[in-house]
Structures are given as structure tokens and as C-alpha cells.
Amino acid sequence: MGNSRYLVEMNDISVEFPGVKALDRVHFNAVPGEVHVLLGENGAGKSTIMKVLAGVNTNYTGTIIWKGQEITARSVDEQRQRGVSIIFQEMNLLKNLTVAENMFLGRQPLTKTGNIDWKKMNQDARALLDSINSDIPETVQVSALSVGQMQMVEIAKALSFHCDILIMDEPTSALTEKEVESLFSIIQKLKSEGVAIVYISHRLQEILKIGDRLTIFRDGQYINTVNVKDIDIDQMVAMMVGREMTDYYPKVDVAPGEKLLEVKNIRQGTVLKDVSFYARAGEITGFYGLMGAGRTELVRAVFGADPIDSGEIYIKGKQVAIKSCEQAKKLGMALLTEDRKNQGLILEFDLNQNISLPNLDTAMGGLGLDKNKETENNQRLADSVRVKTPSLMQKAKNLSGGNQQKVVICKWLNTDSDIIIFDEPTRGIDVGAKAEIYGIMNDLKKAGKAVIMVSSELAECMGVSDRIYVMHEGEITGVIGTEEIGNLTEEQVVGLATGANKKMSEG
Ligand SMILES: Nc1ncnc2c1ncn2[C@@H]1O[C@H](COP(=O)(O)OP(=O)(O)OP(=O)(O)O)[C@@H](O)[C@H]1O
Ligand SMILES: [Mg+2]
Known part of the structure; x- marks a missing residue:
């Protein structure tokens, strides 16, 4: 019999793949009306234990006591009936x-005629x-939404189940x-109604x-509560x-070289209004802005x-017309996308295949395919970012969310490009x-690469950045030079990102 204070108690839960x-005799409990944060590195087992509670991972051992009664979590439907609702990390829309x-x-609700x-x-x-507080139209196709909007739809959907x-x-x-902000006020409201919230996040500030x-x-392993x-x-x-971790942002000093990429007056519908910038060799050029900028x-x-x-x-001073990603790659550019599930990885492929993807033509051509060498190289890349997996034969879909992101990074590191663009690399x-x-x-x-x-x-x-461009509503509203980064306050930079201020030259 459990302690009746708890809505749910999970004890000695183990899961193996x-x-x-994935989990070795861990514990977790929740009381009504609390926000219980689950924290751990990528691959620590956070999603796995919550999928046990939600009836997704049914191959577990250990005990679950729900409202004082021991239960077995056998299916999603059954757990939902009991009162467990989950917003998955990977979107399922x-x-x-x-x-x-x-x-x-x-x-779907039905009419009288069925x-x-x-x-x-x-x-x-x-x-x-x-x-x-979401103004997403209910009748648009999900394919038209941004990743953030899809997340809001998932949240609304989860709330529709009591x-x-x-x-x-x-x-x-x-x-x-x-x-x-809207999400946090929803959480406060649910708490006051006695709902227990399990909150998984890598944003430590948010957790506080x-x-x-x-x-x-x-x-x-279970560490502490x-x-x-x-x-x-x-x-x-x-x-x-x-x-202990002390230095979160280690900086290295490199004298910047030539402009490897220069963009002048790019326009695209109402989204990009006359944007110009450059990125130099030996420099990390940052683009800051709020989501949707x-x-x-x-x-x-x-x-x-x-x-x-x-x-x-312009690439290395020469004007180019880039009409496709293929062409951009040939010109020495790489783009690590923010949306790993749709643009970054083929989930049914194993890690080896995924990491080799951008290189397929190089690997096939000329000298012929040297499988061993390729695998060795991929393994070295995977080790360099500490991808947590039993082997590179694992399918991408079986990795934890954060480890999938690391594989996307390996994939592009594999291209030996001169201009490497990271879009939200640490999300x-x-x-x-x-x-x-x-x-x-x-x-x-x-x-000597240009990193964006x-x-x-x-x-x-x-x-992390050596120079920063701040964007707001499709325009550059701030340019921050190397000397200034340490001197501007966060408020000043946020002012640029919200369009409240402008600062159009360095220094
Ligand atoms: N279906 C599966 N098949 C094989 N291994 C799996 C499967 N699901 C999860 N794993 C493995 O179990 C471990 C725990 O994964 P889990 O998704 O719970 O991590 P996490 O703590 O949620 O990490 P993240 O912060 O990256 O989301 C990882 O090593 C992961 O690769
Ligand atoms: Mg996870």
C-alpha cells in the first residue's frame, strides 16, 4: 500500500531496450497541484519513465501505485481513462x-445522423x-504551421482530455x-485545480x-528528489x-579572416525585408531574435x-546565384536545421546511414565506397559529441530527442564545408x-571556417558569438561588434529584438 498523499508513486521501475x-530501478512520485520537474542529461530516461506512466512503454518492471491502488499500465487508452495525459516530446500531428x-x-463529435x-x-x-490564448486558426492544415505552433496544438489537444x-x-x-507566458499561466490554473504537472525541460531558468x-x-539511475x-x-x-561545471561559454581568440559569405539586400515577400550581413572566416556570427523574427x-x-x-x-567575394540546397552544398555551405524530425534525420535509417547522408555522392564516387573507413569516421564524429547509443546500427527513431539533435550535427560536420550555419543547435x-x-x-x-x-x-x-545581428520582423534591427558584446546589457539587446530600438552599425 502506498502513501495516500501521492497521486502516483512509481517504484523500482526498470526498462530495457x-x-x-534505459531505466534501472528508478523512483518517481507526484502529488496533486504540484509542478514536478524531471531533469537529466539527454538519454537519462526522462521520456522513457513518462511513457511507462502514459501506457506507451508497457515492457517495464516495478510498481505503480495510482491513488493508493497498485495498477499495471497496459495501454494509452487505459491510462488516459485513469487520468494521465501526455504531451510527447516528438510531435505526433x-x-x-x-x-x-x-x-x-x-x-470526432457526430451529428444525429452519424x-x-x-x-x-x-x-x-x-x-x-x-x-x-492561441490565435492559430483551427481550420488550417498542420503542414502550414511553425514548429512552435504545432507545439501549441499538442498542448491544446492534451488539455482536451480531463x-x-x-x-x-x-x-x-x-x-x-x-x-x-500563456503556457505558464495555464500551468498555474491547472495547479490551482489540483492537477499534478510533470515538467521536462533543459531550460534551467524556467525550472526555477x-x-x-x-x-x-x-x-x-535515480539520483535525488x-x-x-x-x-x-x-x-x-x-x-x-x-x-561541477564552471565555464558554460568557453571562448577562443582567433583573428577574423576574409568574408566567406556576404549577403546584400535580400528580400522575400513580407518575411525578409532588405537584409544584409556578412560572415568571416575564423568567426562565429550570431543571429539573435525572438521566435518568428x-x-x-x-x-x-x-x-x-x-x-x-x-x-x-557573394561567396569569397564572388557573386553566386543559389537556386537549390544542392548548389549551396557544392559552394561549401552546410545548414543544420532546427526541425530535426522533418528536415534533419531519416528516422527509419540507422545512425551510420544518417551521418553519411550529405556525403553520399562523395562516398560513392571515384575511389568507390569504403564502408569501413566511413563507419570509422562516423563513429569518431558521434564520439566527439557523445551520442548516447549502443551502436551506429541503431535506428535514429530509437534515440532520445537530444541525441537525435547530436546526430544532425554529426551529419553536417561530415561535409567539410567552409560556411556552417547552425539553426538553434542546442534546442x-x-x-x-x-x-x-x-x-x-x-x-x-x-x-578558419565561417560559423553562423x-x-x-x-x-x-x-x-558564444563574436559578432551579433539582431532581427525583428524580417529586418536587422541591431549590429553588435566584438568589442561591444561584453558591454551591452541583456536589456539593450532585447530592446533591439523587440523592435523598440535600432542600432545599425558596430561600435
Ligand atoms: N524505442 C527505443 N529503442 C531503443 N532504445 C531506446 C528506445 N527509446 C529510448 N531508448 C533509449 O533509452 C535511453 C533513454 O531515452 P529517453 O528518451 O528516455 O531519454 P531522455 O532523458 O528523454 O533524453 P532527452 O533529453 O534527449 O529527450 C536512451 O539511451 C535512448 O536511446
Ligand atoms: Mg526525452
Whole structure:
């Protein structure tokens, strides 16, 4: 019999996948009306234990006590009936259906004659979206939404099931500030109604703001459960990675070289309004802005993924017309996309195949395919960012979210490009691995490459970049030179990102 204070108690939970002990006798419990944060490095087992509670991973051992009774979590439906609702880390929306259809998939309201009641379904969807302050139209196809908007739809959908416990697996990783604010007020409301919230996030600041209790896993092991108000970020990190971390943003000094990329007056519909910038060898050029500022659109346009209306692109001083990504690659550019699931990885392929993807023509041509050498090289890349996997034969879909992101990085490091664009490279990545990714960017910088980083995290952008362009609504509203980065306050930079101020030259 469990302690009746708890809504749920999970004890000695173990889960094994072929070659991976994902959870080794871990514990987790939740009380009504709390935000219980689950923290751990990529691959620590956070999503796995929550998928046990939600009835997705049914191959577990250990005990679950739900409202004082021992239960077995046998299926998603059964757990949902009991009151467990989950927002998955990987999005599960069907792109060809509308927002409303996705929200009510398999349980559409019916008319008296047994047809789908479209009007009611759309109205119900509207009401749910309104309740989270979202203006996403309920009748558009999901394929037209940004990653952040898709996340909001998932949240609205989860709220449509009455629940006692709501699990949010990295809900804010792609949300705008405004959407994060709405989410936090929803969380407060649910708490006051006695709902227990499980909150998984790599944003440590956020955890301090809304967490009540915190449970830490490391490498499938239970480490500790503490009150959030009793600890600080350094202590959180130490428990999570098992060592002290001091320097989050190691900088290296390199004298910048020639302009490897220069972009003049790019325009694209209403999205990019006359944008100019350059990126030099031996430099990390940062693009800061709020979600929706046009940074992803800009790098996609430069990379030839989307057409531009007008503008000029120069590579090493020579004007080029980039009409496709293929062409951009041939010209020595690489783009690490923010949307790993749709643009970054082929989930059914193994890691070896994924890492080799951008190189397929090089590997096949000329000397013939040297499989062993290729695997060796891929393994070295995977080790350099510490991808957690039993082997490179593992399918990409079986990796934890953060480890998938690391594979996307390996894939592009494999191309030996001169201009490397990272779009939100550390989204969903734990602090330890973040430092490794910054290390890789620094190595590229030392090797004389032009590194471009798009980031929504101000501390990261200021900590890592040598120069920063700030964007707001499709325009560059600020240019921050190397000397200034240390001197501007965060408020000043945010002022540029919100369009409140402009600063159009360095110094
Ligand atoms: N279906 C699966 N098949 C094989 N291995 C799996 C499967 N699902 C998860 N794993 C492995 O189990 C371990 C724990 O993964 P989990 O997704 O729980 O990590 P996480 O803590 O959520 O990490 P992240 O912060 O990156 O999302 C990882 O090593 C992962 O590769
Ligand atoms: Mg996860």
C-alpha cells in the first residue's frame, strides 16, 4: 500500500531496450497541484519513465501505485481513462489534417445522423485554442504551421482530455515568449485545480520559475528528489551531470579572416525585408531574435531552400546565384536545421546511414565506397559529441530527442564545408552536451571556417558569438561588434529584438 498523499508513486521501475538499460530501478512520485520537474542529461530516461506512466512503454518492471491502488499500465487508452495525459516530446500531428481534425482524431463529435459534426468540432477546437490564448486558426492544415505552433496544438489537444496528471515533455523548446507566458499561466490554473504537472525541460531558468519539486536522473539511475526553492542552477547541474561545471561559454581568440559569405539586400515577400550581413572566416556570427523574427527564413533563403525575390549573395567575394540546397552544398555551405524530425534525420535509417547522408555522392564516387573507413569516421564524429547509443546500427527513431539533435550535427560536420550555419543547435540539448557543441563550433572557428549560429537564447548568443545581428520582423534591427558584446546589457539587446530600438552599425 502506498502513501495516500501521492497521486502516483512509481517504484523500482526498470526498462530495457536491446542493448540499452534505459531505466534501472528508478523512483518517481507526484502529488496533486504540484509542478514536478524531471531533469537529466539527454538519454537519462526522462521520456522513457513518462511513457511507462502514459501506457506507451508497457515492457517495464516495478510498481505503480495510482491513488493508493497498485495498477499495471497496459495501454494509452487505459491510462488516459485513469487520468494521465501526455504531451510527447516528438510531435505526433498528422500534417495533412487540419488543426481541429488533429485535436479530435478518432473521437470526432457526430451529428444525429452519424456524420462528423464539423461545425461542433471546429467550435470545440476554437474554444480550446482560445483557452490557451492561441490565435492559430483551427481550420488550417498542420503542414502550414511553425514548429512552435504545432507545439501549441499538442498542448491544446492534451488539455482536451480531463486529467489528474499532465505530462509535458519539453513543451517550450520551440515556443515564442508570448506562448511560453500563456503556457505558464495555464500551468498555474491547472495547479490551482489540483492537477499534478510533470515538467521536462533543459531550460534551467524556467525550472526555477515554475517548478515545485525536482527529480534528477542520470544515465537511467535515480539520483535525488529535492524542493526547487532549496537549490540553485549550479547545484542542479552538478547533480545532473555528476560533476561541477564552471565555464558554460568557453571562448577562443582567433583573428577574423576574409568574408566567406556576404549577403546584400535580400528580400522575400513580407518575411525578409532588405537584409544584409556578412560572415568571416575564423568567426562565429550570431543571429539573435525572438521566435518568428525571420532568422530561420533568412538562413533557408541563403541556403537555397526557399526562393528569394531579390538580393545578392557573394561567396569569397564572388557573386553566386543559389537556386537549390544542392548548389549551396557544392559552394561549401552546410545548414543544420532546427526541425530535426522533418528536415534533419531519416528516422527509419540507422545512425551510420544518417551521418553519411550529405556525403553520399562523395562516398560513392571515384575511389568507390569504403564502408569501413566511413563507419570509422562516423563513429569518431558521434564520439566527439557523445551520442548516447549502443551502436551506429541503431535506428535514429530509437534515440532520445537530444541525441537525435547530436546526430544532425554529426551529419553536417561530415561535409567539410567552409560556411556552417547552425539553426538553434542546442534546442533540447542538456547543459553538458551544449558545452561540447560550443566546443565544436570553436574548433570550426579555429580551422578558419565561417560559423553562423541562429539562437533564441540570449545568454548563449552573447556567450558564444563574436559578432551579433539582431532581427525583428524580417529586418536587422541591431549590429553588435566584438568589442561591444561584453558591454551591452541583456536589456539593450532585447530592446533591439523587440523592435523598440535600432542600432545599425558596430561600435
Ligand atoms: N524505442 C527505443 N529503442 C531503443 N532504445 C531506446 C528506445 N527509446 C529510448 N531508448 C533509449 O533509452 C535511453 C533513454 O531515452 P529517453 O528518451 O528516455 O531519454 P531522455 O532523458 O528523454 O533524453 P532527452 O533529453 O534527449 O529527450 C536512451 O539511451 C535512448 O536511446
Ligand atoms: Mg526525452
